[in-house]
Amino acid sequence: MQKVSSQPSPVIHEPKASLAWIGQLFLVAVALLALYLVVSNLIKNPILFTQFVVSGLQLGFVYAMIALGYTMVYGIVKLINFAHGDVFMVGAFVSFYAVSRFNLHKWPETAFPGISEGLAVVIGSITVMLLSMIVCVMMAVTIERVAYKPLRDAPRIAALITAIGVSFFLEFFGALNFVFSPRFIPYDRPFEVVAWYIKDGIHRITEGQAPPDNSVTFSNIFIIIVLASILVQFFLQFLVRSTKIGIAMRATSFDKPAARLMGIEVDRVISFTFAVGAAFAGLGGVLYAIAYSSIYTQLGILPGLKAFVAAVLGGIGSIPGAFVGALIMGQAEALTMGYISTPMRDAVAFTILIIVLLVRPTGIFGEPEKEKA
Amino acid sequence: MLLEVNNLDVFYGAIHALQGISFNIQKGEIVTLIGANGAGKSTTLRTISGLIRPRNGSIIYKGQDITTVAAEQIVRMGISHVPEGRKIFAPLTVKENLRMGAYTRNDPEEIKASMERVYTSFPRLRERENQLGGTLSGGEQQMLATGRGLMSRPELLLLDEPSMGLSPILVQEIFNIIKEINSQGTSILLVEQNAQMALSIAHRAYVLETGRIALEGDAREVSNNPQVKAVYLGI
Numbered sequence: 001m002q003k004v005s006s007q008p009s010p011v012i013h014e015p016k017a018s019l020a021w022i023g024q025l026f027l028v029a030v031a032l033l034a035l036y037l038v039v040s041n042l043i044k045n046p047i048l049f050t051q052f053v054v055s056g057l058q059l060g061f062v063y064a065m066i067a068l069g070y071t072m073v074y075g076i077v078k079l080i081n082f083a084h085g086d087v088f089m090v091g092a093f094v095s096f097y098a099v100s101r102f103n104l105h106k107w108p109e110t111a112f113p114g115i116s117e118g119l120a121v122v123i124g125s126i127t128v129m130l131l132s133m134i135v136c137v138m139m140a141v142t143i144e145r146v147a148y149k150p151l152r153d154a155p156r157i158a159a160l161i162t163a164i165g166v167s168f169f170l171e172f173f174g175a176l177n178f179v180f181s182p183r184f185i186p187y188d189r190p191f192e193v194v195a196w197y198i199k200d201g202i203h204r205i206t207e208g209q210a211p212p213d214n215s216v217t218f219s220n221i222f223i224i225i226v227l228a229s230i231l232v233q234f235f236l237q238f239l240v241r242s243t244k245i246g247i248a249m250r251a252t253s254f255d256k257p258a259a260r261l262m263g264i265e266v267d268r269v270i271s272f273t274f275a276v277g278a279a280f281a282g283l284g285g286v287l288y289a290i291a292y293s294s295i296y297t298q299l300g301i302l303p304g305l306k307a308f309v310a311a312v313l314g315g316i317g318s319i320p321g322a323f324v325g326a327l328i329m330g331q332a333e334a335l336t337m338g339y340i341s342t343p344m345r346d347a348v349a350f351t352i353l354i355i356v357l358l359v360r361p362t363g364i365f366g367e368p369e370k371e372k373a
Numbered sequence: 374m375l376l377e378v379n380n381l382d383v384f385y386g387a388i389h390a391l392q393g394i395s396f397n398i399q400k401g402e403i404v405t406l407i408g409a410n411g412a413g414k415s416t417t418l419r420t421i422s423g424l425i426r427p428r429n430g431s432i433i434y435k436g437q438d439i440t441t442v443a444a445e446q447i448v449r450m451g452i453s454h455v456p457e458g459r460k461i462f463a464p465l466t467v468k469e470n471l472r473m474g475a476y477t478r479n480d481p482e483e484i485k486a487s488m489e490r491v492y493t494s495f496p497r498l499r500e501r502e503n504q505l506g507g508t509l510s511g512g513e514q515q516m517l518a519t520g521r522g523l524m525s526r527p528e529l530l531l532l533d534e535p536s537m538g539l540s541p542i543l544v545q546e547i548f549n550i551i552k553e554i555n556s557q558g559t560s561i562l563l564v565e566q567n568a569q570m571a572l573s574i575a576h577r578a579y580v581l582e583t584g585r586i587a588l589e590g591d592a593r594e595v596s597n598n599p600q601v602k603a604v605y606l607g608i
């Protein structure tokens with residue numbers, strides 16, 4: 001609703017209105033151009049287009065797993081936890097050590113020698129993912145206790161700067177030789193990636209073989225990422241809607257003193273929120289490493305930032321918003337890579353951020369922050 | 374003695390909001406705390422429920438010193454605080470608000486029974502069970518806040534201005550319900566602007582003036598005090 005003031009001041013009003021008008025025109029032009037690019041390319045070569053959409057979905061579903069943590073933590077402590085992308089990175093590294101050094105993914109074969117190969121791979125891989133998630137949870141909860149909790153009553157900017165500091169710490173401490181490594185490391189997968197192409201039916205791509213022209217390829221890791229991300233989304237919806245701790249999370253995020261009067265241990269609920277977000281980021285990290293097969297200690301930066309943009313785009317604090325925002329980000333990035341140029345992929349993400357902040361800072365699902373009495 | 378407050382001193386920064394107040398509540402009583410705006414009534418309740426810490430003084434509940442116990446533990450000990458301004462969780466449904474009132478309890482059957490009792494006292498809430506708390510009318514929010522406060526099955530209920538913003542009929546209704554809650558064994562500390570109503574249902578009363586207890590006694594005695602009549606009852 002518009003505020004009605006008794007004394008309108010046209011002097012200040014007019015230039016603002018015309019500026020907004022120019023801005024909107026510009027945005028419409030950009031949107032039309034993007035739409036034109038998308039549609040014309042879709043018509044020109046629908047198969048290639050579909051291929052880009054598939055890789056965009058893979059990215060988008062990974063971003064969704066990270067974005068949920070950003071949005072949940074923001075919802076409850078109003079903090080943009082910039083270290084969240086690095087939790088994702090740690091998830092990838094933990095799985096690397098589990099697989100390469102400790103052969104954790106092979107434990108079912110060792111423990112039950114007669115087990116079928118497929119089952120052994122599934123159980124082994126899930127164990128690796130669970131381990132990564134647990135380590136990420138412990139790390140995130142520790143970070144919250146040590147770095148953020150003491151600043152709970154400090155101005156918000158203090159915690160924000162601390163989050164950036166924690167992020168740098170994880171990236172560069174991890175890069176020390178005796179911790180992880182400063183280099184790119186080839187990642188040993190806990191299971192083999194199998195790819196298929198679609199052209200007159202679905203065919204498996206054997207190793208060393210290139211898929212034929214005009215076909216859409218996808219892999220088992222693509223399917224796993226999509227399924228895992230959707231599962232995570234449903235799990236979170238269930239958690240927040242239907243469980244006692246989930247309702248307490250929403251109550252706490254709305255009004256902490258009132259939550260305390262109910263007997264809700266606010267600090268525990270906050271820790272729990274960080275834990276849930278970290279578990280999903282850890283899982284995302286493992287799947288990302290399996291999909292892209294090379295890791296280094298700064299691998300969380302860009303996916304983290306893009307997931308942050310996704311959360312803002314969807315409306316920070318909103319769980320469905322983070323999901324939808326992430327899928328849009330994935331498509332924007334993949335289509336940019338396909339039709340404009342690969343280096344533009346990052347620029348597009350931040351262009352979206354700027355546009356959202358200019359046009360609708362509350363994002364798609366966000367509501368303007370209400371003043372509390 | 375259910376609750377004993379001794380020489381409480383509470384500060385907000387440099388503001389000395391409570392200046393050495395002492396009072397007590399016996400089991401089964403309705404005690405009312407009346408006073409002008411800014412006298413320190415809400416501050417007293419917030420200090421008892423653990424939201425703020427006093428600088429000096431002590432709060433003894435059932436023989437136990439709870440002065441430094443955290444708010445979330447005090448609910449578990451049996452004190453429930455229905456705060457000023459209701460503080461409904463706006464994005465939660467009526468049912469979820471009540472569910473949070475029972476956060477300290479674990480038996481789903483018993484919680485359901487308590488919820489049933491709240492719905493019997495406030496049938497309007499049952500009709501709006503799945504409506505968001507933020508969309509209720511002021512009166513309905515007050516009912517929800519009171520009902521939510523009862524969900525922890527308190528032995529002592531702290532009510533901060535339950536009649537605020539309600540129509541005269543609803544005020545009467547809320548006070549009837551308060552009396553009924555009390556008759557079922559819950560002791561009540563009632564903070565009110567509506568001194569007349571409060572004094573009519575209370576057993577004892579304390580009059581708070583800028584952070585000090587100015588007068589105390591039997592509710593009838595206090596309401597007959599000429600000064601109280603002039604200042605708070607407008608007679």
Ligand SMILES: Nc1ncnc2c1ncn2[C@@H]1O[C@H](COP(=O)(O)OP(=O)(O)OP(=O)(O)O)[C@@H](O)[C@H]1O
Pocket residue numbers: 385388390408409410411412413414415416417457566
């Ligand atoms: N958060 C705060 N920060 C600073 N001063 C406060 C704060 N809360 C209350 N005060 C001050 O403490 C004094 C007592 O306030 P309190 O809210 O307890 O009054 P009250 O008796 O409940 O008044 P009312 O009838 O208006 O609700 C007031 O002078 C008030 O300005």
Ligand SMILES: [Mg+2]
Pocket residue numbers: 414415416457
């Ligand atoms: Mg008050």
